Amino acid sequence: MSIPEYALNYANAGLATIPVPFKKKAPVIPRWQDLRIKSDDIPQYYPSHQLMNIGILNGEPSGGIVDIDLDCQEAIVLAPSFLSGTITFGRASKPVSHWIFKTLDDLPKTMKFSAKNADGKESVLLEIRSTGSQTVFPPSTHPSGELIQFTSADENLSTINGDDLVNRAKRLAAACLLLRNYPAQGTRQDFALALSGTLLKGGWTTDETTHFVSTLATAAGDDEVGMRVKAVQSTADAISSNKPVTALKRLAEVLGYE
Secondary structure, eight states: OOHHHHHHHHHHTTOOEEEEETTOSSOOSTTGGGOOOOGGGHHHHSOTTSOEEEEEEOBGGGTSEEEEEEOSHHHHHHHHHHSOSOEEEEETTEEEEEEEEEESSSOOOOEEEEEEOTTSOEEEEEEEEOTTOEEEETTOBOTTSOBOEEOOTTOOOEEEOHHHHHHHHHHHHHHHHHHHTOOOTTSHHHHHHHHHHHHHHTTOOHHHHHHHHHHHHHHTTOTTHHHHHHHHHHHHHHHHTTOOOOOHHHHHHHTTOO
């Protein structure tokens, strides 16, 4: 389909589109956040003779559509364990970097999760893109020249409570940081015990903590995932028996943040 046909399909599906220059990621139309293009206006804003990109206004203008934009490789690797199956898209070098959800209620705010690199500069891990933001959708062309394409042909748009989506994104961001700093052999069991204590004492359930620790260990290529999972259960047992466990202080030490 052509760009105007895609724009019309998006509009008919209740999504608010915004024209974006070809190979660009940001609109140039003044006050684009307030523009609402109707189906009848598609030819005016998306002329068939002109190469263009298509942006979708996230959040309220598009009926609660939220984009989880994965900006780092760790997030792309870990996302399937934290985000439910839904429509995804990306480009050849980052094929599953956008996860699109429809929020049932409690529409989240746009927020960004960042981390400091070894050089002291900040890099973005992932973003929740909601009202006030826009995302360039297929079949747009990325500034790199790569075509933006859907990668979830068998998936339907997932509906989710907004608070739940934010919680999943926060856990994913935390997992990205820990995967980036996963300890070397020799301290991994101490790490698993301290991480388990931190999460369990912070109110996580044993199942939630087991999922988090096992997902992290698997993604890190840890060859003793079973041992890390046992650390969760032994920590949970100790807490239920009012025995002392290692937690945040020890976790910081293992990660080098003494």
